[in-house]
Amino acid sequence: xxxxxxxxxxxxxxxxxxxxxxxxxxxxxxxxxxxxxxxxxxxxxxxxxxxxxxxxxxxxxxxxxxxxxxxxxxxxxxxxxxxxxxxxxxxxxxxxxxxxxxxxxxxxxxxxxxxxxxxxxxxxxxxxxxxxxxxxxxxxxxxxxxxxxxxxxxxxxxxxxxxxxxxxxxxxxxxxxxxxxxxxxxxxxxxxxxxxxxxxxxxxxxxxxxxxxxxxxxxxxxxxxxxxxxxxxxxxxxxxxxxxxxxxxxxxxxxxxxxxxxxxxxxxxxxxxxxxxxxxxxxxxxx
Amino acid sequence: xxxxxxxxxxxxxxxxxxxxxxxxxxxxxxxxxxxxxxxxxxxxxxxxxxxxxxxxxxxxxxxxxxxxxxxxxxxxxxxxxxxxxxxxxxxxxxxxxxxxxxxxxxxxxxxxxxxxxxxxxxxxxxxxxxxxxxxxxxxxxxxxxxxxxxxxxxxxxxxxxxxxxxxxxxxxxxxxxxxxxxxxxxxxxxxxxxxxxxxxxxxxxxxxxxxxxxxxxxxxxxxxxxxxxxxxxxxxxxxxxxxxxxxxxxxxxxxxxxxxxxxxxxxxxxxxxxxxxxxxxxxxxxx
Numbered sequence: 001x002x003x004x005x006x007x008x009x010x011x012x013x014x015x016x017x018x019x020x021x022x023x024x025x026x027x028x029x030x031x032x033x034x035x036x037x038x039x040x041x042x043x044x045x046x047x048x049x050x051x052x053x054x055x056x057x058x059x060x061x062x063x064x065x066x067x068x069x070x071x072x073x074x075x076x077x078x079x080x081x082x083x084x085x086x087x088x089x090x091x092x093x094x095x096x097x098x099x100x101x102x103x104x105x106x107x108x109x110x111x112x113x114x115x116x117x118x119x120x121x122x123x124x125x126x127x128x129x130x131x132x133x134x135x136x137x138x139x140x141x142x143x144x145x146x147x148x149x150x151x152x153x154x155x156x157x158x159x160x161x162x163x164x165x166x167x168x169x170x171x172x173x174x175x176x177x178x179x180x181x182x183x184x185x186x187x188x189x190x191x192x193x194x195x196x197x198x199x200x201x202x203x204x205x206x207x208x209x210x211x212x213x214x215x216x217x218x219x220x221x222x223x224x225x226x227x228x229x230x231x232x233x234x235x236x237x238x239x240x241x242x243x244x245x246x247x248x249x250x251x252x253x254x255x256x257x258x259x260x261x262x263x264x265x266x267x268x269x270x271x272x273x274x275x276x277x278x279x280x281x282x283x284x285x286x287x
Numbered sequence: 288x289x290x291x292x293x294x295x296x297x298x299x300x301x302x303x304x305x306x307x308x309x310x311x312x313x314x315x316x317x318x319x320x321x322x323x324x325x326x327x328x329x330x331x332x333x334x335x336x337x338x339x340x341x342x343x344x345x346x347x348x349x350x351x352x353x354x355x356x357x358x359x360x361x362x363x364x365x366x367x368x369x370x371x372x373x374x375x376x377x378x379x380x381x382x383x384x385x386x387x388x389x390x391x392x393x394x395x396x397x398x399x400x401x402x403x404x405x406x407x408x409x410x411x412x413x414x415x416x417x418x419x420x421x422x423x424x425x426x427x428x429x430x431x432x433x434x435x436x437x438x439x440x441x442x443x444x445x446x447x448x449x450x451x452x453x454x455x456x457x458x459x460x461x462x463x464x465x466x467x468x469x470x471x472x473x474x475x476x477x478x479x480x481x482x483x484x485x486x487x488x489x490x491x492x493x494x495x496x497x498x499x500x501x502x503x504x505x506x507x508x509x510x511x512x513x514x515x516x517x518x519x520x521x522x523x524x525x526x527x528x529x530x531x532x533x534x535x536x537x538x539x540x541x542x543x544x545x546x547x548x549x550x551x552x553x554x555x556x557x558x559x560x561x562x563x564x565x566x567x568x569x570x571x572x573x574x
Contacts, residue, residue: 005308018305019313021292021400026306027379028437029316060442090387092314099404100377102437102444102469113308117386138428140439149436150315150389152427155347157389182389 004081005115023111024095029149031094032056037243038087039282043075048206056145062095084116129251129263130166135159137170144200157181167240176228183242184208187235188266193222207241214273237264247271291368292402310398311382316436318381319343324530325374326569330362335493343432349382371403416538416550417453422446424457431487444468463515470529471495474522475553480509494528501560524551534558
């Protein structure tokens with residue numbers, strides 16, 4: 001358990017960090033959140049996370065009173081207080097606390113909470129790849145907002161875990177495999193990358209965009225298009241991306257071996273390049 | 288503000304009632320809730336609410352350690368402490384508090400919270416009917432679970448309110464008007480009632496089921512079937528039902544006058560019969 005958390009302007013002992021029962025995230029899922037990876041005491045791609053959060057808040061009409069620099073200062077202090085050299089920082093903005101009514105409250109200040117946590121090592125998974133399952137996507141139609149309405153994701157990832165899967169790939173009727181329960185999905189076929197296009201049905205993943213950028217820099221072809229279940233199962237390589245797992249090779253999906261069942265060359269190349277980018281950004285960041 | 292709330296076995300001053308930042312309702316919408324109307328100090332249809340909540344918890348795999356009688360005792364004490372003769376009682380069960388991870392935590396006790404609140408008078412609205420709007424249903428596909436993943440409902444009801452609507456009727460692609468943002472919907476055409484059938488796309492409303500029961504007792508014909516936007520706009524009467532608003536006549540939808548623009552005879556008859564049922568149940572309930 002971390003020592004410190006942040007709640008609306010104050011650093012408080014983590015075990016005392018709480019929100020009122022009428023906080024709107026708690027009662028309506030009426031909030032947005034972000035998770036950034038901390039490497040060497042530095043939150044990677046923090047600015048990208050803040051921008052995404054601000055955009056999501058704007059889409060659902062949550063007021064945004066913060067400058068990015070204020071949030072950076074808050075997170076930096078949290079990391080320092082918790083001496084969190086490696087791990088994650090989670091922060092959440094809800095629409096605020098108000099007598100319960102679906103309609104936006106006439107007066108409410110957003111609730112901002114944050115804390116850091118350790119993050120598990122993925123070395124073995126990167127080395128061997130992981131198993132995933134394909135689950136029905138039952139989520140709402142505004143998945144581009146990183147809101148705390150995550151019960152659909154929770155149920156899919158639990159279904160996957162109950163079958164030994166490290167991730168649930170979500171299949172949306174009429175669209176194919178759209179993303180993972182907490183990741184974006186890519187396939188490689190004949191040297192060409194494919195990942196579903198940005199739309200209201202998928203989260204605009206920050207790692208996803210870095211991977212596309214790296215792929216372009218390395219001269220790989222990449223298509224943003226929907227992927228069918230059949231294509232995925234017959235791909236040479238499959239991987240998923242997220243802030244936490246970075247670039248994670250898939251060894252098998254729903255019991256079907258992907259490619260040769262071990263991480264493929266494109267996946268390994270992208271993971272290595274992503275790690276280089278992280279190392280460069282975090283080792284040179286101002287402290 | 289009520290004086291008292293309930294949090295995990297204890298009655299606490301309302302302003303101190305809170306949940307940890309890692310409560311799963313707060314971070315994932317991973318919880319279920321109920322709202323019962325209190326009339327004359329008695330929560331109406333309490334048993335129906337508890338049964339629906341228990342069923343919803345079971346669908347999403349939240350353990351259920353309570354007997355109904357324990358919850359009844361808790362709610363009765365809360366009502367007595369707050370001297371809540373008229374109003375609502377809200378209670379919520381989340382999967383518990385655990386280090387954040389989508390997958391169900393290996394160990395977590397559900398968090399049970401509750402409080403009462405005053406409830407506004409609807410006399411004028413019952414008399415005149417209300418305006419509603421029709422909004423796109425962007426919610427997830429398990430709307431039969433009364434979970435706190437309500438952001439789709441929030442956005443629809445806010446969109447309605449911004450246009451002067453008291454409720455948002457939700458139109459799901461391929462299904463028509465499925466229900467309201469926090470209610471079930473009925474139409475009357477040529478003396479026949481219609482309301483969408485129970486499915487994973489609508490909440491099994493308790494008031495809805497009482498209204499269907501009353502309609503049958505009074506010899507009305509009622510069909511459980513989907514309703515198109517056109518049918519709704521051309522209906523003789525439209526009303527919506529919920530624990531709070533009971534049976535609410537619709538005077539206009541998306542600017543189209545419904546019937547003669549005033550509450551119709553079937554709606555008035557059902558509202559009166561519902562109120563009689565409430566009065567009978569609550570005035571004879573043991574204290």
